[in-house]
Amino acid sequence: MMTSSTIRNSQDYTPAEMQAVFLSRDLTDGELGAAGASAAIPMAAMLLARLKHAPNLSIAGEMFVNPYPKQLWSSMLDDRALGACEAAETFLELFAHSHRGLDFFFHNGMQIDQYGNINLHHIGGTIDAPIMRGPGAANISYAVTSRRFYICTSVHTKRTFVPKVDFITSPGYLQGPESYHAAGLKYGPKYCVTPLAIMDFAPQTLRMRLKSVHEGVSVDDVIRQTGFDLQIPEHVDITEPPTADELRLLRDVVDPKGLLLS
Amino acid sequence: MSITTGRKTKRISFNEIGTFLTNTIDDGELLAIGGLFKQGRPLALVREVIRQRLKALKIISSPGSGFDVDLLIAAGCVAETFLPAVTLETQMCPSFRRAVEAGTITAHCVDALSVVGGFLAAANGVPFQPVAAWKGSDVIKHNPLIKEITCPFTGEKLFATKAIRPKLALLHAQEADEFGNIRHLSTMTYADQLIARSADTVLVSVDRIVPSEDIISRPRETSIPCIYVDAVVEIPFGAHPTGSFPNYSIDEDHIDAYAACADAARKGAPDGDRDLQAYIKQHVIAPTDQESYLASVGGTIRMDELVAEAQAL
Numbered sequence: 335m336m337t338s339s340t341i342r343n344s345q346d347y348t349p350a351e352m353q354a355v356f357l358s359r360d361l362t363d364g365e366l367g368a369a370g371a372s373a374a375i376p377m378a379a380m381l382l383a384r385l386k387h388a389p390n391l392s393i394a395g396e397m398f399v400n401p402y403p404k405q406l407w408s409s410m411l412d413d414r415a416l417g418a419c420e421a422a423e424t425f426l427e428l429f430a431h432s433h434r435g436l437d438f439f440f441h442n443g444m445q446i447d448q449y450g451n452i453n454l455h456h457i458g459g460t461i462d463a464p465i466m467r468g469p470g471a472a473n474i475s476y477a478v479t480s481r482r483f484y485i486c487t488s489v490h491t492k493r494t495f496v497p498k499v500d501f502i503t504s505p506g507y508l509q510g511p512e513s514y515h516a517a518g519l520k521y522g523p524k525y526c527v528t529p530l531a532i533m534d535f536a537p538q539t540l541r542m543r544l545k546s547v548h549e550g551v552s553v554d555d556v557i558r559q560t561g562f563d564l565q566i567p568e569h570v571d572i573t574e575p576p577t578a579d580e581l582r583l584l585r586d587v588v589d590p591k592g593l594l595l596s
Numbered sequence: 597m598s599i600t601t602g603r604k605t606k607r608i609s610f611n612e613i614g615t616f617l618t619n620t621i622d623d624g625e626l627l628a629i630g631g632l633f634k635q636g637r638p639l640a641l642v643r644e645v646i647r648q649r650l651k652a653l654k655i656i657s658s659p660g661s662g663f664d665v666d667l668l669i670a671a672g673c674v675a676e677t678f679l680p681a682v683t684l685e686t687q688m689c690p691s692f693r694r695a696v697e698a699g700t701i702t703a704h705c706v707d708a709l710s711v712v713g714g715f716l717a718a719a720n721g722v723p724f725q726p727v728a729a730w731k732g733s734d735v736i737k738h739n740p741l742i743k744e745i746t747c748p749f750t751g752e753k754l755f756a757t758k759a760i761r762p763k764l765a766l767l768h769a770q771e772a773d774e775f776g777n778i779r780h781l782s783t784m785t786y787a788d789q790l791i792a793r794s795a796d797t798v799l800v801s802v803d804r805i806v807p808s809e810d811i812i813s814r815p816r817e818t819s820i821p822c823i824y825v826d827a828v829v830e831i832p833f834g835a836h837p838t839g840s841f842p843n844y845s846i847d848e849d850h851i852d853a854y855a856a857c858a859d860a861a862r863k864g865a866p867d868g869d870r871d872l873q874a875y876i877k878q879h880v881i882a883p884t885d886q887e888s889y890l891a892s893v894g895g896t897i898r899m900d901e902l903v904a905e906a907q908a909l
Contacts, residue, residue: 371633371660372685396659396708397784404909409685411660412635413783413841417909425658425712425787454681461705461738467696469683472659473708475729505732517732 347576349529350488350594351584352548354378355576356527357440357484363388365437368396368480370472374406374593375486376440377415381588382580396431396473397423406593431479439480441523442487444468445499448542448562449514450485450506450523450535453499461501474504482524490528492561507540514540531556532573536565546571600808606776607805608827610885613644616827620797621764623651624675628760628795630767631838632786633660633685634846638768638801640834643880643889645766646671655679656762658787659708663838663851666691669701670858671876676702678741678760680711684851690858691872705738712787714741714760719793724756765795768835769819770843772800773808776825777818782841785819792824799827801834803843831886833899845905850893 347355357379361367365388369376377393381403384391393400399421407415416422443452458465476483485506487494506523507514514522525545526533532545543565547556553570576584585592608616621627627645631637642664645653652675655665659680666684668674670691682692682703695701713725726745730736736755745756767788770781778800780788792798800820805828811818834840837847837854857875861868883889890899 371681371683397786409633411633411784412839412846414839414845414909417783417841419783422783422785424785424789425708426716426790428708428712429716455705455734461734462702463699464697467693467703469688470679470681470703470705471707471735472681474733474735475707475709475727477733478729478731502732502734508732514732519732 347581348595349548350375351576351581352573353486353527353529354382354584354594355580356532356573357486358382358386358580360484360525361388361391361438364390366392366394367436367438368394368431369410369440371409371411372442373410373440374408375488376484377403377410378406378584378588378594382584385583385587386580396427397425399423405591406589408593428473428475431475436476436480437482439476439483440486441476441483441504443485443499443503444494445496446485446487446494446526447496447499447506448564449508449510449540450526450542451499451502451508452485452504452506453501454503455501457500471503477505477519477521481521483521485523485526487526487528490530490556490559492559495560495562497562507535510540530559533564539565541565543567544570546573548573549575600775603775605774606822606825606827607774608829610829610831613641613799613829614648616799617644617648617650617764620799621650624653625763626654626656626761628762628765628791629655629657629661629664630765630786630788630791631835632658632784633662633683634838634851635784635835636768636782636786636788636840637664637835637838638766639664639836639838640831640886640889641766641768641799641801642668646673646876646880647884656711656760658791659711662689663854665689666858667854667876667880669695670861670872671880674701676704678704678706678711680707684855687855687859690855690862694862704740705735706741707733707735707739710739710741710757711760712790713757715787715790715794717757717759718761719790723759725759727755727757728752730755760794762791762795763797765791765798767792767798767800767820768802768840769800770803770840771806772802772825772828773806773811774828775808776800776822776828777808777811778802778820778825778828779806779811779817780819781843789820792820797826798824799829800825801829801831803830803832803834803840805830833890834886836890836893836899836902839902839906842906842909844899844902845909847893847898847902
């Protein structure tokens with residue numbers, strides 16, 4: 335099934351494939367990274383990078399080292415995806431990550447704000463008496479232990495992209511440079527990757543800024559779907575579309591069941 | 597005479613689970629559940645918790661929970677949760693969400709390091725585990741398991757996460773001998789080993805009991821030794837509808853059907869609550885043995901499909 339934003343794309347790839355390809359290009363050979371639960375796009379990005387240009391990329395989540403999934407799954411944390419891997423460890427590895435750190439991690443959120451803070455806990459009310467209670471998050475330590483992270487979401491709407499999250503599940507740049515430094519944070523989100531566009535963060539203000547729009551998406555489309563005052567630079571690129579080679583690897587090897595096509 | 601002659605078996609029968617539960621945990625106490633999300637969850641044991649009408653339980657688990665916790669909440673067994681993530685992954689947990697929003701349960705705001713660190717501290721017999729990797733998150737402000745401390749060596753500010761000692765832990769694995777030596781054949785074992793070392797009492801369901809000689813021939817593969825296990829029970833497909841790899845895969849259709857039912861109840865659909873209670877009656881209360889449970893969820897035909905799905909991986 336095609337989503338409405340897919341239909342606007344004239345090219346033969348889906349927004350999810352664009353997101354996976356963009357992220358894969360930003361991962362470097364020799365790095366160590368992980369993705370959380372429900373992380374089909376991040377896992378696709380890591381597997382594609384490993385095939386294409388980063389054979390020494392290490393994928394080490396909370397309990398497993400270098401998995402070889404035969405296909406993508408909506409969950410990437412059970413034996414369907416992880417049955418074949420180089421080492422199977424346990425949740426003790428949470429503390430190992432605290433010690434050695436990661437190069438990159440991926441976050442998602444019910445709400446994402448202009449400073450890249452993400453919320454998975456509640457919308458409206460308070461944490462003790464929420465109007466809407468979300469799933470929460472397993473690991474919130476990556477803001478401290480991962481040298482950069484990506485926000486990757488399949489939803490880009492005003493409801494998701496809000497001026498200020500109702501609850502900071504995992505911090506981005508908090509309320510800007512002052513609060514960020516006061517909290518003792520050193521790392522933060524590099525890109526926010528959505529079905530419509532790529533955003534980065536302006537170095538001076540640490541606020542989210544449009545970097546590129548995907549083929550068939552206009553700057554106005556992105557502004558209309560964003561619930562805060564997104565920084566718009568003078569020049570906005572079109573996100574470089576997937577190459578034929580990237581799409582072939584993605585569809586033939588990484589995602590043969592077409593999870594990113596649906 | 598064999599070396600195990602005279603040794604007491606820890607094997608109990610399916611019919612003895614109920615009594616074991618009521619002898620080891622009371623209403624209002626802390627229950628730990630093994631596995632993660634849709635794998636290795638001891639669902640047959642959880643259904644017995646519901647049949648025994650245990651109430652006001654506090655629930656803890658490895659950092660990711662879903663179906664079983666939602667079912668316990670729908671059945672009215674839960675007062676408080678200490679669960680970092682509660683989700684069916686492709687959708688939210690309807691009964692959890694409904695109960696928290698209605699204020700009928702308390703969902704404590706905890707994360708993976710506080711829960712895993714708490715199990716670790718209990719397993720090590722110390723009152724807390726120090727944690728350095730928390731900054732900037734609102735979870736820290738609301739987490740009842742943690743307190744700020746000062747490092748006695750460097751003066752650095754960090755956190756202590758309190759030891760977690762569940763009254764009872766329910767786990768599921770693929771194999772064990774009758775003395776309670778547990779062997780996971782699954783690749784992922786999550787926090788099962790830690791939970792076993794942290795709880796007062798540990799009950800493990802396994803897909804099959806194997807001879808003790810078999811355990812002794814491959815000791816490196818014993819994932820939880822008998823000294824941490826109080827009772828073991830053989831329950832074929834005891835993790836259903838979650839998966840027990842490599843033996844059988846996840847019954848996503850069953851979980852989706854439950855979720856549709858629970859979500860209709862959450863949204864206040866006409867007959868929503870009646871249908872949810874009918875699910876509990878049909879699949880939890882009425883089947884008092886595993887054979888009748890399996891018959892209620894598709895029987896041999898469905899189980900064969902889940903076995904084939906796991907074998908094809």
